[in-house]
Amino acid sequence: MLRCVGGYVAGSVPGSSDYAGAFALLAEMTRDFAGSLDQGATLRRALDSIARHVGAEAGSLWMLEPGGSELLCVASVGASPITGVRLATSEGILGKCVRENAGQRVLDVRSDPYFSKKVDEQSGFVTRSILCAPMTFSERVLGAIELINKRGGDGCFAPDDAQLLEVLAASAALAVANAQLARAQLEHERVRRELELAAEIQQGLLPAPRPAPFPVQAVNLPARAVSGDFFDFLELADGQVAFCLGDVSGKGMNAALLGARTASLYRCLAREVAGPGALLARLDAELAESVTRGMFVTLAAGTYDPRRGRLRLANAGHEPPLLRAPEGGFAAFPAEAPPLGVLGDAEFPEVLVELAGGVLYVFSDGLTEACAADGRPLGAEGVLRLLERFSGKPLRERIDAVAALLGGLGLRDDATLLGVSDEAHR
Numbered sequence: 001m002l003r004c005v006g007g008y009v010a011g012s013v014p015g016s017s018d019y020a021g022a023f024a025l026l027a028e029m030t031r032d033f034a035g036s037l038d039q040g041a042t043l044r045r046a047l048d049s050i051a052r053h054v055g056a057e058a059g060s061l062w063m064l065e066p067g068g069s070e071l072l073c074v075a076s077v078g079a080s081p082i083t084g085v086r087l088a089t090s091e092g093i094l095g096k097c098v099r100e101n102a103g104q105r106v107l108d109v110r111s112d113p114y115f116s117k118k119v120d121e122q123s124g125f126v127t128r129s130i131l132c133a134p135m136t137f138s139e140r141v142l143g144a145i146e147l148i149n150k151r152g153g154d155g156c157f158a159p160d161d162a163q164l165l166e167v168l169a170a171s172a173a174l175a176v177a178n179a180q181l182a183r184a185q186l187e188h189e190r191v192r193r194e195l196e197l198a199a200e201i202q203q204g205l206l207p208a209p210r211p212a213p214f215p216v217q218a219v220n221l222p223a224r225a226v227s228g229d230f231f232d233f234l235e236l237a238d239g240q241v242a243f244c245l246g247d248v249s250g251k252g253m254n255a256a257l258l259g260a261r262t263a264s265l266y267r268c269l270a271r272e273v274a275g276p277g278a279l280l281a282r283l284d285a286e287l288a289e290s291v292t293r294g295m296f297v298t299l300a301a302g303t304y305d306p307r308r309g310r311l312r313l314a315n316a317g318h319e320p321p322l323l324r325a326p327e328g329g330f331a332a333f334p335a336e337a338p339p340l341g342v343l344g345d346a347e348f349p350e351v352l353v354e355l356a357g358g359v360l361y362v363f364s365d366g367l368t369e370a371c372a373a374d375g376r377p378l379g380a381e382g383v384l385r386l387l388e389r390f391s392g393k394p395l396r397e398r399i400d401a402v403a404a405l406l407g408g409l410g411l412r413d414d415a416t417l418l419g420v421s422d423e424a425h426r
Helices: 019-035 039-054 092-100 118-123 159-205 252-270 276-290 365-369 379-389 395-407
Strands: 002-005 056-064 070-077 086-088 103-106 130-137 140-150 216-221 229-235 241-248 297-305 310-316 322-324 330-332 350-354 359-363 415-421
Touching: 039 056, 039 070, 039 140, 039 159, 056 092, 070 092, 070 140, 086 092, 092 103, 092 130, 092 140, 103 159, 130 159, 140 159, 159 252, 216 229, 216 241, 216 395, 229 252, 229 415, 241 252, 241 359, 241 415, 252 276, 252 297, 276 297, 276 310, 297 359, 322 379, 359 365, 365 379, 365 415, 379 395, 395 415
Parallel strands: 002 103
Antiparallel strands: 056 070, 056 140, 070 086, 103 130, 130 140, 216 415, 229 241, 241 297, 297 310, 310 350, 322 330, 322 359, 359 415
16 A cells, blocks of 8 residues: 555556566575575665665665654664664654555655655755655564665656565565464573573582482472472581472572572571571571562571481571371461561571481472362372372382372472471381
8 A cells, every 4th residue: 555645546557667686686685585594684685676676865774663652773774874873763754654554655755744854854864755665574664774865767666666665575574474384483592592501400409319318318309391399408517408499489590590599598607597486587688688689599408317207497588397196187387577688687486396217308389289080289288198198108209109100190380399207216
């Protein structure tokens, strides 16, 4: 669709157009677009060919910026280059072309109310006549091509010129859309590779399973490529075993990075700070200084004394750990302090837990939110049934059995399970 000041009616039959030359130009552009990896240089060559073929003094190719309110000149030819100039879509004949997705042929800009002098004032060029066509792909306007001042004759662009520019602009739009799609695919592949690498690094930070009769075993099941959950355990100099399980607010890479930082801090401080309550206080102070606003970490941490069969536990806003007694039944230990990184100066009370041959389970809320066979979340009762189902197995086999079952369910969030077994005191 074309708008014309000067009597041109859209759809007129071309007169003396050089069909052979036009088709040759279109074929040349198509080959160039298909074989080039430099979109900017390719568009400039195409624009130069179009301007020479139509006989224009100058030309420019404009891309619609994200948001749709501005056009950016990405290529220009002529005596006064304007590459890099921006123009609002509400301005000028070019803006009207993009807004209405319709070609514009203006024989004398002095008589056109839509003409804007902004570009002329920036470039020093004098515009007399304009021909522009939108670059449209799949009903989406990507930008526009504008030609300025027809050489020779009366200085006005002919109807044939307008029809030819529409065809060439459509070809350029197809090339731009293909290039955008190719870039998006490359970016998707890059992100996928980075996520795979991040997942490998993250899994490498988790402690490897220890053979029986080591009392702590755990598993992490990410809902996505990377996880916001983490766990750790390590033997201390006095023979006790320190352990923790954390869950970062949110999902994705930001949560994974905060989880990795918290896990690293935990491992550095666990050998220096005596007691899980004091350790959580140090972590809280460290994270509060640097954590992104709105993010936090829930964390349950403890130290297990295998000689006495008991442990000390502190809970920073985490899911209540569950103690299963040897004869059956569960006891919960709710959090008595906020998550890490919220206050920075919170106190984290410790509770002494006598295992007496039982097992303490610590888990993230991804376990309760996992979907059962009927599609509903397991919830707290479902988790109890799940843990009870495999209670007759040794701890490592129990953890693996729960993980295998969870792997067949729908995980809405990262799911992590850690167990501390006091089998030696049964």
